Amino acid sequence: MVEETIYFGRFISAPQPDELLIRTGAVLVNRNDGKGVIKKADWTVTSSSDAASKFGVEAPVVVAKDSGFFFPGFIDTHIHAPQHPNVGIFGKSTLLDWLTTYTFPLESSLGNVNSPMYKDAVSPPDPLARAKAVYNRVISRTLANGTTTASYYATIHVDATNLLADITFARGQRAYIGRVCMDRPEMCPDYYRDESTEQTIANTKASIAHCKSLDASGELVAHIVTPRFAPSCLPQTLTQLGELAKEEGLRIQTHISENLNEVKLVKELFPDQSSYADVYDHHGLLTPKTILAHAVHLSKEEMRLVKAKKSKISHCPNSNSALGSGLCPVRELLDEGIEVGLGTDVSGGYSASILDAVRNACIVSRHVGFLHDGDSRYNVGVAEGLWLATMGGAKVVGMEGRLGGFEEGMLWDVQEIALGEVESDGQGEDLEVDIFGWESWENRVAKWVWNGDDRNVRRVWVGGRLVHETR
Structure with missing residues (x-):
């Protein structure tokens, strides 16, 4: 029929x-x-x-x-599903201390009974029950705000990541599900990291297989390879994740140049590469299917490299402002010919609404224009903001012409x-x-x-x- x-x-x-x-x-x-x-x-x-x-x-x-x-429907090109309970909680933190203080404890609680969030628990917790409540709620919130497609970061836990895939599939939201990869001991807390490159790859493959079991076509739900950001992963892990994404034909998502201290850290950890973007390129992670979140502090050379590799940018104005990371020069990215979409970056961003990201993209662009002697060329208007939230987002997630x-x-x-x-x-x-x-x-x-x-x-x-x- x-x-x-x-x-x-x-x-x-x-x-x-x-x-x-x-x-x-x-x-x-x-x-x-x-x-x-x-x-x-x-x-x-x-x-x-x-x-x-x-x-x-x-x-x-x-x-x-x-x-x-x-x-x-709105397309959220960058959102951390397990962080939804922390929406609006960031104090006076900047990126790196915010991760340690708020983010890692919460994310670990969705799959680890030894999470710092459970240290005062009277009875043994059920991390998956917590994950189920969190994931159902964030999907309800995003759908209620008109988000039909979301590129989700999950946690390092296979079971909880697979649960997120199950729920998005059952609820009917179009979603890309990323098991977060982080295994560099000196950069990740002992209670929240993979033990080795081998474990990272094995667990990622398990999540890939689960997504395929739900939706072999990848039309509604698909895995997205997700190194959290360069400092969180061993160099060999980054290389093998790049190879895995190429073998499986999968999307990749990660963070880049969100915060000046982060950029400095990447330079210290990867002295042989010329820039943050070059680190990803060196490890095979800059591809036409790559979503780079933030890109606040890219150099012109990095912009040209991203453009040459046909990688995409997720602009997250709410988060950049809330965490004091800086003002993303969206007009310069677009002028370089880079595809740009919008992300909420929950919970660095305080709202699961892409409509709210649209208006903040407009506001931030005016601040950028002010810093360029009031040049209105930098302004993002209503139509362009909505374009970033829909057509721009479709390009970023590889669905141009379909969404x-x-x-x-x-x-x-x-x-x-x-x-x-x-x-x-x-x-x-x-x-x-x-x-x-x-x-x-x-x-x-x-x-x-x-x-x-x-x-x-x-x-x-x-x-x-x-x-x-x-x-």
């Missing part, structure tokens, strides 16, 4: 950095292959009652409210947005974004970007499957 659904209403997307495309019409989605692909789009359809006859099919019609619109828009052949990974209609007496729904009726649609979208949150997300689909609905 052919599974088809028609969606009618207003469709808004950002197909180019300087373009906000606003159309009204209908889209026919076919789920016969289980993927939920846009079979046909017709921008001449003017009513929901005419949609079925226009397409010549008998299918249910899903209608967006007149005050709302369909928008491509981020409403063109025929694209996957139906979509969120339905509702805006608050203010009545004549000033009353209205509590949807945070107040629409008085006289605003242009460009201005309504701008108000959503600057004021919106999960209350505006009515429904979310991944591959045509409804995965979240506001009750």
Whole structure:
């Protein structure tokens, strides 16, 4: 039986950095292959009652409210799933002490009964039970905020990492699952590291096999090779991870040049390489399938190397600001021809919302412009921020042409947005974004970007499957 659904209403997307495309019409989605692909789009359809006859099919019609619109699902190119309980907890820390004080203890607690977080426990804990609660919650949060695709860091633990894959697969979120690799003794706590390169590779292979057992196609869930960052791994481990990713044809994710002290540390640990980017290149980790998070302090030479290797950047403005890491020069990255998307970087970032990352990308860009004598060329506007969150993100995760828009052949990974209609007496729904009726649609979208949150997300689909609905 052919599974088809028609969606009618207003469709808004950002197909180019300087373009906000606003159309009204209908889209026919076919789920016969289980993927939920846009079979046909017709921008001449003017009513929901005419949609079925226009397409010549008998299918249910899903209608967006007149005050709302369909928008491509957000793509979070960098998020740490086990860190969700620590959202908003970073004190006055900078990156390296934040990892030691907050991050490693929490992550270890999801798979190790000897975690420092359990030192005062009266009864033996169940780390996997904690992991299940954390992972279900972070997936609920991201879906509720319109994130249809996420590139997740998990922990070093195979069982907990596989559990994250199980939950994302069951909940229907498109996800890349990374078992975190860290085995350099002098850089990793004894309670939270792999014992050797051999163990790192064996455990990574086990997680790869589990993801394949869930989804052999890798369409919905796939493993992503994840050295935490260069200082956390032995040199031979970095090399073997690069080789493994190449053999398996897998994506890679790691961190680069987030913090000045981190950059200095990398130079001390890898004196034979000319730069942080060169370290990854030397070990075979700069590939067209590589996602480099942050890139706040890349030199021009490093930018050109990243571009030459066709690696991608995840811009995480919330985290960079919260941890005081610096201001990422996004315009310079884009000018170099590097693909850039957005990441929440939970929990260095204080929110699981990519919409919040969009507005912070806009704000940070203005600070960068101020440091360049107020040059507005550096500014990221609403359309470009939304482009980074969708089309840009699709390029970063290797899904260009398949996610981020409403063109025929694209996957139906979509969120339905509702805006608050203010009545004549000033009353209205509590949807945070107040629409008085006289605003242009460009201005309504701008108000959503600057004021919106999960209350505006009515429904979310991944591959045509409804995965979240506001009750």
